[in-house]
Amino acid sequence: MKIQFIGGARTVTGSCYVLDTGRHQILIDCGMFQGNKELDQWNEQDFPFDPVKIAAVVLTHAHIDHSGLIPKLCKQGFAGSIIATHSTAELCSIMLPDSGHIQEAEAEWYNRKRRRRGRPEIKPLYTEEDARRCLSHFKGIPYDEYTEVVPGITIRMRDAGHILGSAIVEMWVKESEESGTCKLVFSGDLGSKRQAIVKDPAFIDEADYVFIESTYGDRLHGERVDRSEILGGIVRTIQEQGGNIIIPSFSVGRTQEIIYELSELLHKGKIAPLPVFVDNPLAIEATRIFRRNQEVFDEESQQYLRQGVDPLSFPGLQFVESVEESQRLNRVVSGTIIISSSGMCEAGRIKHHLKHHLWRPKSHIVFVGYQAQGTLGRRIVDGAKRVRIFGEDIKVSAQIHNIEGFSAHADQAGLLEWLAGFVRQPKKVFIVHGEEDVSLHFAKIVNETLGLDAHVPYRFETVTYGEAIEVTAHVLAEKEQSELPSGLAHALENVKLASLEVQNILQSQALSSAQKQEVLERLAACVEALEQMAQDCEV
Ligand SMILES: [Zn+2]
Structure with a gap:
C-alpha cells in the first residue's frame, strides 16, 4: 500500500x-x-x-x-x-x-x-x-x-x-x-x-x-474573548447613537455563526430587535442548507431547537438576493446590520457597502475573520487612513473593530x-x-x-x-541540516525534491522499465554524490 x-x-x-x-x-x-x-x-x-x-x-x-x-x-x-x-x-x-x-x-x-x-x-x-x-x-x-x-x-x-x-x-x-x-x-x-x-x-x-x-x-488562540459581548456592545452603540454596522464575512460557516450570535443576543434580551440584512446570495443558500441539516448541530443549538427557537432565524433577519435590493441598502444610513462578502473585502457586494460607509464617522466596520496580507480588509484593520475602492479615494472615518475568537x-x-x-x-x-x-x-x-x-x-x-x-524520500534530519552550510543543505533538498517529481513523471509516461530504471539510477547517483559533498563539507 x-x-x-x-x-x-x-x-x-x-x-x-x-x-x-x-x-x-x-x-x-x-x-x-x-x-x-x-x-x-x-x-x-x-x-x-x-x-x-x-x-x-x-x-x-x-x-x-x-x-x-x-x-x-x-x-x-x-x-x-x-x-x-x-x-x-x-x-x-x-x-x-x-x-x-x-x-x-x-x-x-x-x-x-x-x-x-x-x-x-x-x-x-x-x-x-x-x-x-x-x-x-x-x-x-x-x-x-x-x-x-x-x-x-x-x-x-x-x-x-x-x-x-x-x-x-x-x-x-x-x-x-x-x-x-x-x-x-x-x-x-x-x-x-x-x-x-x-x-x-x-x-x-x-x-x-x-x-x-x-x-x-x-x-494558541489565547484567552477566550467574549465575542458575543463585544458584538452586543457595538449593536447597542448604533441603537443609541445611530449609524450602521457592516460585517465582511465568509459566506459559508462564518456568516451563519454571526446570525447565531445575533439570534442569541436577541433571545437573551441583550440587544433590541433591529433589521439585519444578509447581502450575499451564496450565504443565503448556505444558510438554507444549514437549516436543513439541524440534526448535526451541537447540543446548545439542539436545546434552542427543542425550545422552538430557530438559532439561524429571528424577526428582522432579511436575505437580500437581487442586485437592486442590495443597491437600495445604500440609502439606509442608520440602525441596521449588513453582513456581506467577500470576507477579506477583495470582491463582491461588500465593496459597495464599504464605499458607502467607510467615510461616515458613525459607521462601524466589524471584522470577524482572518485578513490576509495585501487585501483591502487587512489594510483597513491595520489602520489605513484612506483606501481606494472602485478607483475612488475614500477617507476612513468609520470605527473599525476586529473581533477575534471566531477561528x-x-x-x-x-x-x-x-x-x-x-x-x-x-x-x-x-x-x-x-x-x-x-x-x-x-x-x-x-x-x-x-x-x-x-x-x-x-x-x-x-x-x-x-x-x-x-x-x-530520505530527507536529511533537521540536526544534520543545521550543521551544513545552508546553501548546500538547500541545494540537496532541492535535488531530492526534483528526484521525487521525476519519479512521478516517469510513472506517468510510457517508458520501458529498463529506461525508467536507468534514469532513476542516474538520479540516485547524483543525490549520493551531493550527499558525499555535504559530508566532506562538514569535515
Ligand atoms: Zn477547511
Missing part, C-alpha cells in the same frame, strides 16, 4: 492524497491551491495520476482547498463516486458551481487584457457548468456509519467540528484477502471548541497512521489534545495542511510532548507501508 501527497504537504491549501492499495486507487480530498500566483499555477498542472484510474474520492469537507479540483478531476475522466457526509455534499452543490463561476470571471478578466495585446485567450480551470456536471458523482453518507468505498477500503466519518458536515475520516485498508487490516485516520480540518452550531471534534481511539492538519500548529481551526493545544486522545498510539503521524515552518515546528512539539514519530511530507512524496514503514 502506498500513499502519495499531492497537496497540503508543506502548504496549507490543495489538500489531496492518493492511496494505492495495488487493487484500487482512491483520493482523499481533491483541493485547490490558493493564496498566490505560484500556487494558482499548480492548479493548472496535470494531476500526477490518471483520473480515469481513480476509483473514488473521499472528501473531508466542502471548503474549496479540499474540494476545489473535483470538477477538473471529473472533466479529465474520473467516473467514480465522491463520498462525503450529506451536509458536505449539499454544501458542495453550491460552492463548486460558485468556484466555477469565479474561475470563469478570472479567465475573462485576463482575456480582456490579452485580447487588447493580441495574445491568445486562456481557458478557465473549469466552468460553472463543469462543476454542476460533477455533482451527480456525490454520494452522501451519515456520520458514524461504516461505508465500503471499494472492496478492501472501508471508512467511517466522524465529526471534525470545523464547518457543517466536516469529517475526520477513519479508514480501514485491507490490501488482499490474506493481508491484515491497516487503519489510517485523516483529521481533515479540525475545528476549535469555541465554535457555535457545529459540535466539538470527535476523539478517535486508535490508528496505525494519522494524517493531521497543522494550520495553527504554532499558535474555525483548532490551535496548537487543540491539535495536541486531539492527538493525545488516541488510546492506542499511532506508529507514525504525518503533519499536513500547514505552512512549511509551522508544520515542522508542530512535528517537533508532537514528538517532544507526546513521544510520537512525526513526519512532515513533501509535495509528491510517496510513503509505502509494509512490515516497516518506508519513506521514499
Whole structure:
C-alpha cells in the first residue's frame, strides 16, 4: 500500500492524497491551491495520476482547498463516486458551481487584457457548468456509519467540528484477502471548541497512521474573548447613537455563526430587535442548507431547537438576493446590520457597502475573520487612513473593530489534545495542511510532548507501508541540516525534491522499465554524490 501527497504537504491549501492499495486507487480530498500566483499555477498542472484510474474520492469537507479540483478531476475522466457526509455534499452543490463561476470571471478578466495585446485567450480551470456536471458523482453518507468505498477500503466519518458536515475520516485498508487490516485516520480540518452550531471534534481511539492538519500548529488562540459581548456592545452603540454596522464575512460557516450570535443576543434580551440584512446570495443558500441539516448541530443549538427557537432565524433577519435590493441598502444610513462578502473585502457586494460607509464617522466596520496580507480588509484593520475602492479615494472615518475568537481551526493545544486522545498510539503521524515552518515546528512539539514519530511530507512524496514503514524520500534530519552550510543543505533538498517529481513523471509516461530504471539510477547517483559533498563539507 502506498500513499502519495499531492497537496497540503508543506502548504496549507490543495489538500489531496492518493492511496494505492495495488487493487484500487482512491483520493482523499481533491483541493485547490490558493493564496498566490505560484500556487494558482499548480492548479493548472496535470494531476500526477490518471483520473480515469481513480476509483473514488473521499472528501473531508466542502471548503474549496479540499474540494476545489473535483470538477477538473471529473472533466479529465474520473467516473467514480465522491463520498462525503450529506451536509458536505449539499454544501458542495453550491460552492463548486460558485468556484466555477469565479474561475470563469478570472479567465475573462485576463482575456480582456490579452485580447487588447493580441495574445491568445486562456481557458478557465473549469466552468460553472463543469462543476454542476460533477455533482451527480456525490454520494452522501451519515456520520458514524461504516461505508465500503471499494472492496478492501472501508471508512467511517466522524465529526471534525470545523464547518457543517466536516469529517475526520477513519479508514480501514485491507490490501488482499490474506493481508491484515491497516487503519489510517485523516483529521481533515479540525475545528476549535469555541465554535457555535457545529459540535466539538470527535476523539478517535486508535490508528496505525494519522494524517493531521497543522494550520495553527504554532499558535494558541489565547484567552477566550467574549465575542458575543463585544458584538452586543457595538449593536447597542448604533441603537443609541445611530449609524450602521457592516460585517465582511465568509459566506459559508462564518456568516451563519454571526446570525447565531445575533439570534442569541436577541433571545437573551441583550440587544433590541433591529433589521439585519444578509447581502450575499451564496450565504443565503448556505444558510438554507444549514437549516436543513439541524440534526448535526451541537447540543446548545439542539436545546434552542427543542425550545422552538430557530438559532439561524429571528424577526428582522432579511436575505437580500437581487442586485437592486442590495443597491437600495445604500440609502439606509442608520440602525441596521449588513453582513456581506467577500470576507477579506477583495470582491463582491461588500465593496459597495464599504464605499458607502467607510467615510461616515458613525459607521462601524466589524471584522470577524482572518485578513490576509495585501487585501483591502487587512489594510483597513491595520489602520489605513484612506483606501481606494472602485478607483475612488475614500477617507476612513468609520470605527473599525476586529473581533477575534471566531477561528474555525483548532490551535496548537487543540491539535495536541486531539492527538493525545488516541488510546492506542499511532506508529507514525504525518503533519499536513500547514505552512512549511509551522508544520515542522508542530512535528517537533508532537514528538517532544507526546513521544510520537512525526513526519512532515513533501509535495509528491510517496510513503509505502509494509512490515516497516518506508519513506521514499530520505530527507536529511533537521540536526544534520543545521550543521551544513545552508546553501548546500538547500541545494540537496532541492535535488531530492526534483528526484521525487521525476519519479512521478516517469510513472506517468510510457517508458520501458529498463529506461525508467536507468534514469532513476542516474538520479540516485547524483543525490549520493551531493550527499558525499555535504559530508566532506562538514569535515
Ligand atoms: Zn477547511
